[in-house]
Amino acid sequence: xxxxxxxxxxxxxRFLEKPVQIRCCVAAGCLxxxxxxxxQHLEEAVTATGLDGQVQVxxxxxxxxxxxxxxxxxxxxxxxxxxxxxxxxxxxPDDASSIIAAINGEETTVQRGDLAHPFFTNQMPIVLENxxxxxxxxxxxxxxxxxxxALYRVLREMTPNEVVNAITQSGLRGxxxxxxxxxxxxxxxxxxxxxxxxxxxxxxxxxxxAFMDRSVLESDPHRVLEGMAIAAYAVGAKQGYMYVRAEYxxxxxxxxxxxxxxxxxxxxxxxxxxxxxxxxxxxxxxAGAYVCGEETALMAxxxxxxxxxxxxxxxxxxxxxxxxxxxxxNVETFANISPIIRKGADxxxxxxxxxxxxxxxxxxxxxxxxxxLIEVPMGTSLRQIVEEMGGGxxxxxxxxxxxxxxxxxxxxxxxxxxxxxxxxxxxNLGSMMGSGGMIVMDQNTNMVDVARFxxxxxMDESCGKCIPCRVGTVQLYRLLTKIRQGEAxxxxxxxxxxxxxxxxxxxxxxxxxxxxxxxxxxxxYFRDEYLKLIHVTTDGRx
Amino acid sequence: xxxxxxxxxxxLISAHEEQTILEAAQDSGIHIPTLCHLEGVTDVxxxxxxxxxxxxxxxxxxxxxxxxxxxxxxxxxxKRLQQYRRMIIEMLFAEGNHICSVCVANGNCxxxxxxxxxxxxxxxxxxxxxxxxxxxxxxxxxIDHNRCVLCTRCVRVCDEIEGAHxxxxxxxxxxxxxxxxxxxxxxxxxxxxxxxxxxxxxPTGALFYQGSSVGEMKHDRAKLEFLxxxxxxxxxxx
Numbered sequence: 001x002x003x004x005x006x007x008x009x010x011x012x013x014r015f016l017e018k019p020v021q022i023r024c025c026v027a028a029g030c031l032x033x034x035x036x037x038x039x040q041h042l043e044e045a046v047t048a049t050g051l052d053g054q055v056q057v058x059x060x061x062x063x064x065x066x067x068x069x070x071x072x073x074x075x076x077x078x079x080x081x082x083x084x085x086x087x088x089x090x091x092x093p094d095d096a097s098s099i100i101a102a103i104n105g106e107e108t109t110v111q112r113g114d115l116a117h118p119f120f121t122n123q124m125p126i127v128l129e130n131x132x133x134x135x136x137x138x139x140x141x142x143x144x145x146x147x148x149x150a151l152y153r154v155l156r157e158m159t160p161n162e163v164v165n166a167i168t169q170s171g172l173r174g175x176x177x178x179x180x181x182x183x184x185x186x187x188x189x190x191x192x193x194x195x196x197x198x199x200x201x202x203x204x205x206x207x208x209x210a211f212m213d214r215s216v217l218e219s220d221p222h223r224v225l226e227g228m229a230i231a232a233y234a235v236g237a238k239q240g241y242m243y244v245r246a247e248y249x250x251x252x253x254x255x256x257x258x259x260x261x262x263x264x265x266x267x268x269x270x271x272x273x274x275x276x277x278x279x280x281x282x283x284x285x286x287a288g289a290y291v292c293g294e295e296t297a298l299m300a301x302x303x304x305x306x307x308x309x310x311x312x313x314x315x316x317x318x319x320x321x322x323x324x325x326x327x328x329x330n331v332e333t334f335a336n337i338s339p340i341i342r343k344g345a346d347x348x349x350x351x352x353x354x355x356x357x358x359x360x361x362x363x364x365x366x367x368x369x370x371x372x373l374i375e376v377p378m379g380t381s382l383r384q385i386v387e388e389m390g391g392g393x394x395x396x397x398x399x400x401x402x403x404x405x406x407x408x409x410x411x412x413x414x415x416x417x418x419x420x421x422x423x424x425x426x427x428n429l430g431s432m433m434g435s436g437g438m439i440v441m442d443q444n445t446n447m448v449d450v451a452r453f454x455x456x457x458x459m460d461e462s463c464g465k466c467i468p469c470r471v472g473t474v475q476l477y478r479l480l481t482k483i484r485q486g487e488a489x490x491x492x493x494x495x496x497x498x499x500x501x502x503x504x505x506x507x508x509x510x511x512x513x514x515x516x517x518x519x520x521x522x523x524x525y526f527r528d529e530y531l532k533l534i535h536v537t538t539d540g541r542x
Numbered sequence: 543x544x545x546x547x548x549x550x551x552x553x554l555i556s557a558h559e560e561q562t563i564l565e566a567a568q569d570s571g572i573h574i575p576t577l578c579h580l581e582g583v584t585d586v587x588x589x590x591x592x593x594x595x596x597x598x599x600x601x602x603x604x605x606x607x608x609x610x611x612x613x614x615x616x617x618x619x620x621k622r623l624q625q626y627r628r629m630i631i632e633m634l635f636a637e638g639n640h641i642c643s644v645c646v647a648n649g650n651c652x653x654x655x656x657x658x659x660x661x662x663x664x665x666x667x668x669x670x671x672x673x674x675x676x677x678x679x680x681x682x683x684x685i686d687h688n689r690c691v692l693c694t695r696c697v698r699v700c701d702e703i704e705g706a707h708x709x710x711x712x713x714x715x716x717x718x719x720x721x722x723x724x725x726x727x728x729x730x731x732x733x734x735x736x737x738x739x740x741x742x743x744x745p746t747g748a749l750f751y752q753g754s755s756v757g758e759m760k761h762d763r764a765k766l767e768f769l770x771x772x773x774x775x776x777x778x779x780x
Binding site for chain 2: 289291306308310311459460461462463464465466467468470471472473474475478479495498499502505506507508
């Protein structure tokens with residue numbers, strides 16, 4: 001494969017495009033709301049009306065406003081000035097003929113979405129730039145959207161060192177949650193000595209309420225593969241692993257298709273783009289353990305061992321998979337790579353805040369009007385996200401707190417909603433960026449319940465290797481239950497805090513170390529809710 | 543081999559480059575409590591008892607897997623560490639069913655020793671009273687899961703020293719437990735060589751020799767008759 005061939009594929013794809021595009025979302029959310037049937041009915045309706053020559057129905061990735069799915073977007077590429085098209089919401093298979101009729105200027109009763117709403121206009125798509133536009137199951141569609149051009153540039157025009165420098169300059173930080181500088185990680189693996197090296201993509205997204213990585217993989221799998229290949233070239237790896245949880249069957253199937261297509265075109269495999277660079281990617285499917293998102297446990301799982309973490313150091317960059325230097329990044333991190341190479345590190349570094357560059361994808365869920373996927377520049381305030389984009393709490397309720405970072409994060413109260421969203425600010429508030437789950441809670445939410453829910457999650461997901469996490473989460477869960485039932489004393493509350501401190505500082509891996517965070521943050525901002533539940537004895541003692 | 547000098551509890555000591563903080567401390571006569579550590583097998587850093595404070599890092603580091611470094615300043619017995627250790631032991635007592643008075647290991651138990659060392663005279667946590675099983679299907683040994691602290695010393699000694707890998711872990715979190723083969727009764731294990739290394743590696747009374755536990759004492763009354771017959775009739779009848 002040469003660049004000219006790549007451009008030919010892109011040109012041919014664009015040439016075959018029909019004037020009117022009907023994009024039907026086939027990501028998990030809409031699929032489970034019957035979008036496959038919607039797509040089929042749309043195709044049939046197009047044929048029935050004889051519009052085959054002008055109208056094209058295609059399955060695309062996530063269109064973001066998941067709560068209104070199945071979503072269908074109709075774009076007429078010939079209108080001037082260019083319009084965003086029309087978004088149809090909650091489309092049923094029976095609506096198909098009506099939507100087709102609307103293309104011919106007839107009236108339709110199908111619910112329309114407002115593409116000028118801040119939910120859409122405040123987004124800045126970098127990771128999601130192709131989401132909702134390209135067909136995730138056709139590599140040509142990705143190539144037509146400048147796909148694999150960054151990989152070509154890297155392999156033919158840049159040295160591995162230059163690639164690492166570009167990523168370092170961009171200021172990109174790990175999107176898995178901890179925010180470790182990506183360039184530094186790549187540089188460490190590139191410098192590490194080893195007969196073999198590996199690149200792993202962590203797609204074991206497991207936080208309750210988080211579906212960012214899932215959407216990226218289901219909507220634009222090639223982008224992640226391209227990012228991995230660029231990383232492999234930069235660090236000197238020839239083998240990559242995509243670790244996806246088994247709960248994401250659609251993502252797995254699209255990744256399998258994508259890898260096969262890329263191999264077929266010589267974009268993965270041996271001598272990619274006629275260069276000496278070889279890179280293969282294999283999929284490894286997780287068996288449903290949350291702890292396998294922790295990098296050392298994930299690698300043990302790939303090796304076929306029990307998925308339990310081991311102490312770091314040694315870090316994976318030095319001794320990872322089978323003892324070889326290993327680069328492990330999250331899905332969203334890899335999805336950022338190709339645009340950074342295409343548009344330049346300076347462009348990326350100009351977005352976001354001083355220490356947190358670029359954008360972040362969040363899965364907006366909970367008590368909020370617009371549930372779905374958003375990608376916003378770092379530094380956007382929580383208030384903008386919740387009130388402007390999310391449309392606030394439905395049914396006249398008011399937002400009480402936002403939970404970020406899943407079981408490792410915390411609850412941020414409404415009073416702190418003006419905080420800009422970046423790694424440091426969220427950590428200072430006692431929460432964390434995390435992988436991007438954002439759950440909005442209204443005034444009816446009991447914060448002890450929230451803490452108890454996340455503790456139950458950690459208790460169920462603790463691997464059992466180290467004592468503080470294995471026993472501590474059970475004890476904390478029991479204490480929270482006791483408090484919730486109004487049977488706890490002040491001494492129990494003190495023990496709760498002592499245990500939290502101990503579990504945080506003595507646990508082996510991130511799961512245990514961060515398991516007390518939801519308790520800490522709810523105690524910090526909503527202590528009165530705990531105190532209200534403390535049992536008072538008949539003589540007034542607590 | 544390069545030698546490093548470091549300070550442990552304000553005592554200046556020297557250690558080989560490849561040594562861990564735990565080994566260096568032991569060589570210098572400084573005691574650090576351990577449970578999952580067993581000399582001769584790989585360390586896993588799981589029990590967290592050997593956590594120490596190292597100047598310059600916020601994190602507590604497990605002494606069994608942390609290598610020494612030049613000018614390292616280590617503290618092994620701060621008040622905070624002692625409180626954490628006591629809590630770990632309390633957790634173990636709350637998690638299993640540890641009744642010393644009826645245990646085969648009473649008086650020879652590392653868990654008991656640690657409780658005494660930490661001054662753990664009572665448990666502040668909720669006893670979990672788990673429903674756990676006993677496997678006495680092996681003709682020479684037995685395992686009482688009620689007393690297991692999940693240190694995995696049996697797993698490692700069987701895998702790394704005996705090379706049999708009969709033991710492994712199953713389940714997760716509070717439900718994790720050791721198993722033989724693919725969770726088959728120990729007595730039916732195809733891989734067990736009956737070497738007994740696991741029994742000797744166990745810190746508590748979870749793994750024991752058949753016949754050694756409370757209530758297993760058997761009187762051999764026939765022996766008396768045998769002796770009397772032998773003495774009086776000069777007949778050695780079995």
